Amino acid sequence: MENFTFYSPTKFVFGKETEKETGSFVKSFGGSRVLIHYGGGSAVRSGLIDRVKDSLKKEGLFFVELGGVKPNPRSGLVYDGIELCKSNDIDFIVAVGGGSAIDSAKAIAAGVLYDGDFWDFYSGKKGIEKALPVGTVLTIAAAGSEGSGDSVITKEEGMYKRGTGSEALRPKFSILNPELTTTLPAFQTACGITDIMAHLYERYLTNSKDVEVTDRLIEALLITMKNEAPKVMKDLKDYQARANIMWAGTMAHTNSCGVGRSQDWNSHNIEHELSGLYDCAHGAGLAVTMPAVFTYVKDHDIARFEQVAKRVWGVDTAEEGIEAFRQFLISIGMPSTLGDLGGSEEDIPTLVKNLCYGDGRDGSISGFVTLNEEDCANIYRMMI
Amino acid sequence: MENFTFYSPTKFVFGKETEKETGSFVKSFGGSRVLIHYGGGSAVRSGLIDRVKDSLKKEGLFFVELGGVKPNPRSGLVYDGIELCKSNDIDFIVAVGGGSAIDSAKAIAAGVLYDGDFWDFYSGKKGIEKALPVGTVLTIAAAGSEGSGDSVITKEEGMYKRGTGSEALRPKFSILNPELTTTLPAFQTACGITDIMAHLYERYLTNSKDVEVTDRLIEALLITMKNEAPKVMKDLKDYQARANIMWAGTMAHTNSCGVGRSQDWNSHNIEHELSGLYDCAHGAGLAVTMPAVFTYVKDHDIARFEQVAKRVWGVDTAEEGIEAFRQFLISIGMPSTLGDLGGSEEDIPTLVKNLCYGDGRDGSISGFVTLNEEDCANIYRMMI
Numbered sequence: 001m002e003n004f005t006f007y008s009p010t011k012f013v014f015g016k017e018t019e020k021e022t023g024s025f026v027k028s029f030g031g032s033r034v035l036i037h038y039g040g041g042s043a044v045r046s047g048l049i050d051r052v053k054d055s056l057k058k059e060g061l062f063f064v065e066l067g068g069v070k071p072n073p074r075s076g077l078v079y080d081g082i083e084l085c086k087s088n089d090i091d092f093i094v095a096v097g098g099g100s101a102i103d104s105a106k107a108i109a110a111g112v113l114y115d116g117d118f119w120d121f122y123s124g125k126k127g128i129e130k131a132l133p134v135g136t137v138l139t140i141a142a143a144g145s146e147g148s149g150d151s152v153i154t155k156e157e158g159m160y161k162r163g164t165g166s167e168a169l170r171p172k173f174s175i176l177n178p179e180l181t182t183t184l185p186a187f188q189t190a191c192g193i194t195d196i197m198a199h200l201y202e203r204y205l206t207n208s209k210d211v212e213v214t215d216r217l218i219e220a221l222l223i224t225m226k227n228e229a230p231k232v233m234k235d236l237k238d239y240q241a242r243a244n245i246m247w248a249g250t251m252a253h254t255n256s257c258g259v260g261r262s263q264d265w266n267s268h269n270i271e272h273e274l275s276g277l278y279d280c281a282h283g284a285g286l287a288v289t290m291p292a293v294f295t296y297v298k299d300h301d302i303a304r305f306e307q308v309a310k311r312v313w314g315v316d317t318a319e320e321g322i323e324a325f326r327q328f329l330i331s332i333g334m335p336s337t338l339g340d341l342g343g344s345e346e347d348i349p350t351l352v353k354n355l356c357y358g359d360g361r362d363g364s365i366s367g368f369v370t371l372n373e374e375d376c377a378n379i380y381r382m383m384i
Numbered sequence: 385m386e387n388f389t390f391y392s393p394t395k396f397v398f399g400k401e402t403e404k405e406t407g408s409f410v411k412s413f414g415g416s417r418v419l420i421h422y423g424g425g426s427a428v429r430s431g432l433i434d435r436v437k438d439s440l441k442k443e444g445l446f447f448v449e450l451g452g453v454k455p456n457p458r459s460g461l462v463y464d465g466i467e468l469c470k471s472n473d474i475d476f477i478v479a480v481g482g483g484s485a486i487d488s489a490k491a492i493a494a495g496v497l498y499d500g501d502f503w504d505f506y507s508g509k510k511g512i513e514k515a516l517p518v519g520t521v522l523t524i525a526a527a528g529s530e531g532s533g534d535s536v537i538t539k540e541e542g543m544y545k546r547g548t549g550s551e552a553l554r555p556k557f558s559i560l561n562p563e564l565t566t567t568l569p570a571f572q573t574a575c576g577i578t579d580i581m582a583h584l585y586e587r588y589l590t591n592s593k594d595v596e597v598t599d600r601l602i603e604a605l606l607i608t609m610k611n612e613a614p615k616v617m618k619d620l621k622d623y624q625a626r627a628n629i630m631w632a633g634t635m636a637h638t639n640s641c642g643v644g645r646s647q648d649w650n651s652h653n654i655e656h657e658l659s660g661l662y663d664c665a666h667g668a669g670l671a672v673t674m675p676a677v678f679t680y681v682k683d684h685d686i687a688r689f690e691q692v693a694k695r696v697w698g699v700d701t702a703e704e705g706i707e708a709f710r711q712f713l714i715s716i717g718m719p720s721t722l723g724d725l726g727g728s729e730e731d732i733p734t735l736v737k738n739l740c741y742g743d744g745r746d747g748s749i750s751g752f753v754t755l756n757e758e759d760c761a762n763i764y765r766m767m768i
Contacts, residue, residue: 003402007393009392014387015387015644211610217601217607251597260397
């Protein structure tokens with residue numbers, strides 16, 4: 001195991017009706033003037049936003065609202081949010097939604113306290129040292145952003161999708177009510193499941209040695225997802241399956257199971273170009289990406305792929321393990337080809353160019369294996 | 385899964401030579417006048433206390449020292465520590481050692497800010513609302529106190545061993561350098577391994593339903609212990625095995641794998657009377673206690689014991705699983721009978737009386753199963 005620091009000072013409040021406590025948690029973490037940041041209509045129509053507002057009113061807290069966050073959240077709304085916060089002296093941001101609303105809230109939180117262009121953080125020009133405090137009310141088990149210091153934003157100019165991370169972005173509190181996820185349609189539910197499993201695989205593909213404890217923890221969460229996903233796909237209102245998936249999703253991305261080891265994240269980088277270009281769901285893009293990437297890189301450490309095949313999928317070889325995962329993704333309704341995402345072979349040069357050279361990269365991406373232009377083109381071709 | 389709050393705001397700093405950063409972490413968490421609290425001579429002889437002191441000096445921090453913490457830490461030294469802190473305006477406590485030093489530091493930290501007798505917290509008369517900040521430099525992978533809000537102290541008058549817990553007791557930072565554990569003798573190492581596994585079993589024995597994610601996480605950590613323990617018992621200087629065990633020990637007790645479910649803790653309660661009366665090592669007492677308790681209560685939920693037998697021990701039945709665990713404990717050098725601990729059948733009435741009526745109890749202990757006097761006597765008799 002390698003030296004590491006692990007710091008996850010987010011208060012997780014899990015269970016039924018917990019969103020009604022939002023106001024009291026904002027107050028306990030020192031907030032007084034709040035931006036409520038959210039996405040589309042469902043959070044409003046379901047009455048969730050009203051419940052959050054009521055909880056803020058109950059505590060006598062001032063608030064303004066900014067809705068309209070889209071999946072693959074955009075830089076434009078971040079700029080709007082920064083201005084809104086500045087003009088209203090906002091001191092706390094509550095994100096209501098999934099990873100998109102939370103990531104957008106984090107970008108605003110960092111941008112408010114920065115004199116330059118917030119995109120500097122995402123292009124890698126600057127590290128984030130401070131940010132407004134953020135709390136979350138999670139409605140989708142997927143991104144893990146509720147328990148991480150990470151954020152991914154798409155720059156509209158060029159449609160570059162880039163991520164950043166900082167301890168300053170870890171939410172102060174995250175309210176996880178599995179009931180809120182029971183109204184999610186099947187496709188979005190499956191996209192979330194795929195994203196959670198990707199966060200686990202990205203950590204599993206390590207070049208570090210002697211990491212049994214973190215291997216076992218990742219496998220535990222992968223097995224949980226393998227077993228609970230079919231239950232929830234069969235009955236979208238299965239509270240217990242939703243609850244297991246929600247906590248697994250959070251634990252998958254606090255990094256408690258990823259410490260002391262190198263990690264991959266090539267699948268995420270390769271996927272980001274897909275959802276950047278096609279505006280497809282991130283989980284759907286990952287479902288197409290991961291089997292291709294794993295097949296391409298497996299010989300780099302075949303024993304590692306065999307291990308997960310045996311311990312998680314109950315099969316013997318690396319190839320069988322990758323195929324079992326691919327079939328699992330298809331079984332929950334995920335796409336499996338570039339065409340399913342609305343893409344085609346003609347797009348590959350653009351995808352590769354954006355991936356390997358876009359916004360500051362130097363011709364390759366690195367992780368479990370370093371992949372150059374040719375490797376990336378080969379991987380995208382495997383998705384056809 | 386049941387509603388829960390999970391909050392683990394401890395900064396874990398893991399790896400080689402990390403103790404040299406103690407001073408900078410104290411400073412970053414606002415400490416300026418420090419009590420260094422530790423146990424016996426080994427931390428001094430090894431130069432560890434000097435390295436910690438040097439790191440405090442480097443940051444220009446004032447400090448006083450209080451050594452002499454014994455295994456099963458006593459109330460007497462806690463009173464001394466409280467006085468020492470008050471007379472020196474101490475605002476931060478650094479515990480250097482294992483669970484005993486850390487638990488004693490936590491008791492002092494709470495006692496300094498309380499007008500009454502600190503024992504009120506341990507007898508259950510009062511809850512802990514505030515405490516001085518505590519940081520730890522861990523030297524034994526065992527108690528998990530470095531990542532928990534728990535503390536156990538023995539009251540010299542009556543030799544009652546009692547625990548308390550509060551979010552206010554969670555350490556601000558914990559420095560985990562596996563190198564510091566490589567000088568531990570075999571017996572203490574094995575006691576630590578046993579304690580860690582007990583923390584996992586106590587969480588595994590639940591009456592809650594639909595807790596797959598936490599079941600799987602506990603099993604992951606139990607499997608890690610099962611695999612890494614023989615390596616470290618074979619070569620006490622095996623850094624990687626020590627590192628895996630150290631992180632597993634911390635993760636076993638932050639409660640990240642125990643949320644959303646009822647827990648047991650009867651084995652700990654039953655054992656506390658053993659180490660209270662015989663002053664034996666807590667881990668050694670647990671090794672004698674657990675197989676007896678598990679055998680006595682298994683029929684309450686035989687499927688749960690079968691599950692851990694299959695998934696962790698690779699055997700089919702509940703009985704075989706308990707026996708496999710018992711043999712494992714013997715294989716790492718743990719005792720298996722009351723006699724091994726220096727006890728005898730004659731002590732059972734005293735043990736039962738202290739357990740079921742001592743310091744505020746009403747004739748039974750509750751957990752996975754509620755156990756009355758007769759049950760507890762039967763369990764102690766099974767240890768003969």
